[in-house]
Amino acid sequence: QKEVEQNSGPLSVPEGAIASLNCTYSDRGSQSFFWYRQYSGKSPELIMFIYSNGDKEDGRFTAQLNKASQYVSLLIRDSQPSDSATYLCAVRVYSGGGADGLTFGKGTHLIIQP
Amino acid sequence: AAGVIQSPRHLIKEKRETATLKCYPIPRHDTVYWYQQGPGQDPQFLISFYEKMQSDKGSIPDRFSAQQFSDYHSELNMSSLELGDSALYFCASSRSSGKVVVYEQYFGPGTRLTVT
Numbered sequence: 001q002k003e004v005e006q007n008s009g010p011l012s013v014p015e016g017a018i019a020s021l022n023c024t025y026s027d028r029g030s031q032s033f034f035w036y037r038q039y040s041g042k043s044p045e046l047i048m049f050i051y052s053n054g055d056k057e058d059g060r061f062t063a064q065l066n067k068a069s070q071y072v073s074l075l076i077r078d079s080q081p082s083d084s085a086t087y088l089c090a091v092r093v094y095s096g097g098g099a100d101g102l103t104f105g106k107g108t109h110l111i112i113q114p
Numbered sequence: 115a116a117g118v119i120q121s122p123r124h125l126i127k128e129k130r131e132t133a134t135l136k137c138y139p140i141p142r143h144d145t146v147y148w149y150q151q152g153p154g155q156d157p158q159f160l161i162s163f164y165e166k167m168q169s170d171k172g173s174i175p176d177r178f179s180a181q182q183f184s185d186y187h188s189e190l191n192m193s194s195l196e197l198g199d200s201a202l203y204f205c206a207s208s209r210s211s212g213k214v215v216v217y218e219q220y221f222g223p224g225t226r227l228t229v230t
């Protein structure tokens with residue numbers, strides 16, 4: 001079982017609606033959680049990061065973290081066609097140093113329908 | 115804002131050849147990470163360096179090695195290339211020390227390696 005699980009989709013959402021992306025992780029030592037957006041053939045672009053339980057909002061994006069349930073989510077409000085991409089959930093497990101590699105989920109392919 | 119720079123952007127090699135990929139982190143970032151992303155796959159962590167020393171190690175093959183230099187740039191050396199090494203190779207950077215610590219990793223544009 002992969003350490004970070006995401007529904008691969010595709011997730012189809014009408015333009016202007018809220019897109020909800022979910023991610024679960026297995027390692028309780030996970031401390032930092034990241035959402036990256038990746039267009040085909042391009043590099044991952046950091047959208048949001050969250051370290052503490054609760055919600056974190058940045059513009060149209062809200063990240064939610066529940067460490068007890070080992071669950072992290074990303075909400076995209078007022079979805080735009082340009083939001084169509086693969087969204088990667090990534091987890092950092094603290095190992096004592098500051099340069100821990102990230103473990104990624106397989107990504108959710110999001111399609112915003114005009 | 116300045117971003118991570120990677121070179122070359124595209125590289126074509128034959129089996130059993132060697133390749134060297136370069137990464138220049140965001141200014142004032144002291145930590146670099148290397149990831150490999152195969153077609154249709156998620157990025158897989160290879161190795162990271164902080165202050166010129168190896169910090170964390172992932173699924174990096176023994177045929178690969180890497181180092182970080184005094185100016186914080188990093189090079190990934192790949193030998194005895196195999197067809198399965200064809201992938202996108204990303205470098206990411208962060209800042210792990212100082213008054214402002216930025217653990218978030220910012221990715222470069224990647225190097226597309228094709229092994230024939």
